Amino acid sequence: MTQTRSDTRTFETADTEKIPAHVWRTAGVVVFGAIMGMLDTSLVNIGLHTIGADLGASLATIQWVASGYLLALGVSLTVCGWLARRVGVTRLWLGALIAFTVTSTACAFAPDAGWLIGLRILQGLAAGLMIPAGQTILGQAAGPQRMGRVMGVVGIAVVGAPAIGPTIGGLMLAHWSWEWLFLINIPFGLVGLALGLRYLPRGGGTATQPLDVLGLVLAGGGVSAVVYGLSEIGVTGSVTSLSVSLPVLLGLAGLAGFLVRALRSTLPLLDVRLFGNRAFSAATTAGFFAGGAMFGVMVLLPLYFQELHGTGLVRTGVNLLGFGLGGVIMLPLGGKLTDRFGGGSVAVLGNLAVAATVLPLAFLPVDANGFLVQSLLFAAGLATAVGAMPLVSAAYAAVRREQLPDATALVNIMQRVGGAVGVALVAVILSRATASGWTPVSGYQLAFAGLAALSVAASAASTVLRSRQRQS
Template structure:
């Protein structure tokens, strides 16, 4: 049942109680499964080529199809959470993801594997936005920073532990186990969710924006399909018909959706939330940051594999200091996000991250591992104080009824930014490695120079993120209230 928070005191207690921590555990389990499966498959692509006798471009769709499914289902999550209730939808998403994982493990052809990865992605795409919605409602706006820090751990460690776990499972067992490992985790998450997640009442009168769905979901899928196809040729950037036709159609559908959403009474994604200045600034900051962060995340293991000749497992271990650095600062950043305006902390964290990243712009074929691992650790320190506080700032500005749609909006921004960043840096790296050397140079040094130039592009993107970050709030605001357009009245947070 919905009731209004008392105006004389906070709607939630100051300390995080055990019930909220149990809910956070459920969300983290779901986040771990969803995020790990984005990266764990990357190390299995050569194995898929051998097992299914397929080209690299074909098996790469085992990753692309999963990403496209995520982008397609995320816009539906906000409406579905209101219509069916977050608990029911979360349980359905867990079941769909787990079932998709088992089907992937028993696939007998690459086409079957790609199809089952789509099914898996449809479940995985709902887990993160639903998890953020559940956490925000359980913790309340004044404690969300600390709990979002908990959720942020799998978000930052996924790209690190995924390759390590994937390489280890393939070495000691077979490729099937990178999917089968989700079965016991999924069953545990389902049982845990049934016992811990609170019941919530669905909104039976909430209309569904069918036109918005027909515009936005295919638009996002076509746009990301085009972007992800740019570097597929292997000989530099390839802007063939598949890229520009699908990309153009995707952009046109997205633009049409924007025009529709601004006029519709109940749009699939409520773009009118961008009237909230705090949400807009946080979302733009997140978008620019994720382009650099997600794009560069794939470069680090590639450098150790291609230039330094390390095994997949060792490459994963070498980038582990990044995750360790994030684990140090993320809990601190979560506490600070509830106490100190993030406009005073995030710029500092972003500069720390940039200082560590600068080392990789100067990377060579024999750069000391001690130097590189130290730089990754410093980068992790900065990342731990950047991503989740920005996301927290966005969600804390919303009322309870807006949280589901707001978290969906933030997740779409993350997904699009990550896909663009990965595609752009892949194109830059491919062009660098396939270009003609200007003079006599050792092959490994030439490759290292190519990685260094690509890291420089990512470094510039990180610096560009400082521009929107500079506009983040620098004064303490009442996070449990949302001002209207005139800044004169406020809407109390609603709680179940």
């Protein structure tokens, strides 16, 4: 009942609750880590072909530069809450930021593909700690009544960085060597570290709970196996191939084992009992579908321009700027609306708006008017800002302060798995379209329709969250 009254106050006082300057300073510092994590992924993905050619590695080998990073990120997400309680969330964020910066520098000097893959795995481990730790710091500083507006600042990095990544990466590869895709993280890391040491709150880290090694193996291995299996759909084009079904089944078995173990433990590695909080579970479920739509769109749009329209990297990046600009413009307003009306109400309309702006792309011909396409992408960016981020804010506002380390880890896990599902959906549709002899544009049209359906599912799940918040 305590949390319920807190949620009620959130919507009643949002318009008058001023955000202190120290909270904005904290948000500004944490954004450095968020930008590094999100921008790095899009930059490296753009440069995989160039990196493989320079290091003399095959495409199958160099793909592990991206895959290894994602799998490692899944492992460290599961241990983030335990580490935050053990060493303190600020120390964890600072340590992860240092590790991410150091491994980024080392990646630039990797002598061959094997070294680069190994260093990227270490970099992924650091990113999996840095992102939820930063969100925990923000959530604890903001409090539930200001969560939407403050998380909107981090959302700028989540939406904006992947959108501008192809443009920045294309320009860098056109004028510099691929090593600069990693070296660009150094100034971000140094500035973030200096500001973090000065402005982030200290304290915490008093827990003496031992590490549940078996739980880490089950949870971390389970998340990574599921994400890997889903990503293999893009390689095989089939959901029934052994390289897809085996890791997914093993991963689900591992997660089931972890769930049983965590529910029986008084000190679990991750507090899965948070899903007993109906507002939190509704927000994370809706976030799963919204993450699938968002990550799926971010993967499909570059392919749409490069494969269907034959544009180069730089031109593709320019074409995506409207999508990112729409998100950056709308996120601050989306945060205010979330604090005023609740994340459930905003996300219901926001995800419907995502579907309404993505679905028209399923009916456009290959020679569609460029202004019309850009207008739809800009509108989709606006909609995405009020579709995904309000759900994250609602999930964090639904839990107590001391529960935030586990809550941020669980939300990020659900979003990552949902994102893998969205990307897998795109891969299956495009591969099946090719195998069936459809025209290329038909495959992309069906893929856009599939992602619109995910947004509708996210909106439907958000109605449950809205109902819980209205009951509160």
